[in-house]
Amino acid sequence: MAFLEIEDMGTAIYDYQVEQIADGNDEAMPDAIAAAIEEVRSYLTQNDRKEYSDGRPHYDVEKIFSKTGTERNSLLLQKTKTIAKFHFIDLCNADILYDRAQKNYDRAITYLVKLAKGDVTISGLDLIEENPEETEDDVLPYRSGSRKKFNHE
Template sequence: MAAEEEAKSYLTPNTNKLETLDGRILYDTATIFSATALDRNSLILQHCLTLAKFHIATLCNADFIYEQAKERYDRAIDWFNKLAKGTVVLTSLPRIILDDTNSDRQPFSSGSRTKFNHDY
């Protein structure tokens, strides 16, 4: 569960940030993570399993090679970051198309602060 939530956090777009609207690919995380059996993306599944193994390993006191698990975890997180930024693209994943026609956001804003007066 924690691994799935962590993976979702990397792929969920924050529509309150302007950088999200710069044309990068936005993935439909609800569809990606609700898929079952053979409908799941095998690469996403593999990286989520790596995250899950690391979370389980941190709870374990048995003789365990922590460095190897940490290295795999770091690689999985790096891959999710690249996927979220668009450096790595998976064409098989469902995407979100934002409708910019009704957006109130403007690419630029101008103005000044209100004048500050010391009234004594």
């Protein structure tokens, strides 16, 4: 079982709409779900840029997305469903309010950007434990001082 399954999508899109859009393609919804999970993961995964050592939360993405059932964070799950729905309905516009889905998608992405920046937090999301061996110089996002003297050698 994964973080988000096809059965979970019933609260985001009706079954008849899934059948109508998929048109017999059994891989359409799983592909949309996989793309949505990867997209959400990309917002929560820190990169190696020094600016991300400025106090923003560092999420334990593997632990968050390995949870199933009621262990999952409901808000993050709902945002992932919204993104999966948008990826799925991008195949077709049959009986779907595309503009509404687009606005919901845009709101979900805006929220995830804020979450990644640390402007908002979701309680209960697993964080990566800080490394106690790091010195203060290792975690500062900037450095002050002068450059080494330039010589024409």
